Amino acid sequence: MKAIVVDDSRAMRAIIKRALIAEGFEVCEAGNGQEALDELNKNGAPDLALVDWNMPVMTGFEFIQEVRALKQFDSMSIMMVTTETESSQVEAALEAGANEYVMKPFTPDVLQDKLLMLGLAR
Numbered sequence: 001m002k003a004i005v006v007d008d009s010r011a012m013r014a015i016i017k018r019a020l021i022a023e024g025f026e027v028c029e030a031g032n033g034q035e036a037l038d039e040l041n042k043n044g045a046p047d048l049a050l051v052d053w054n055m056p057v058m059t060g061f062e063f064i065q066e067v068r069a070l071k072q073f074d075s076m077s078i079m080m081v082t083t084e085t086e087s088s089q090v091e092a093a094l095e096a097g098a099n100e101y102v103m104k105p106f107t108p109d110v111l112q113d114k115l116l117m118l119g120l121a122r
């Protein structure tokens, strides 16, 4: 399975990427929503996108809105990656079309649970 990690923090991308590789994913990265959208348009949608909220150029929320307006990416699951202080935004993300969310910092167990809920665990 394939995933894209969308986060403006290189360190955070590395952490999430490592966790996803441990779950058997092939992972690519994007530094903001626009980069991720470009990647999807170029190489097609992966099975899963893990999306940070606060990013320059295009936020995670804007990315979800853009992607969910496009039919060709319907099959891609979206997991919002939020901090505790962004917890009030979770509802908005789910309403916009995110399938799940995970709170930073998270353990591999938590990520695995969320992947199970999305039917994406090994």
Ligand SMILES: [Mg+2]
Residues within 6 Å of the ligand: 007, 008, 009, 052, 053, 054, 055
């Ligand atoms: Mg960020």
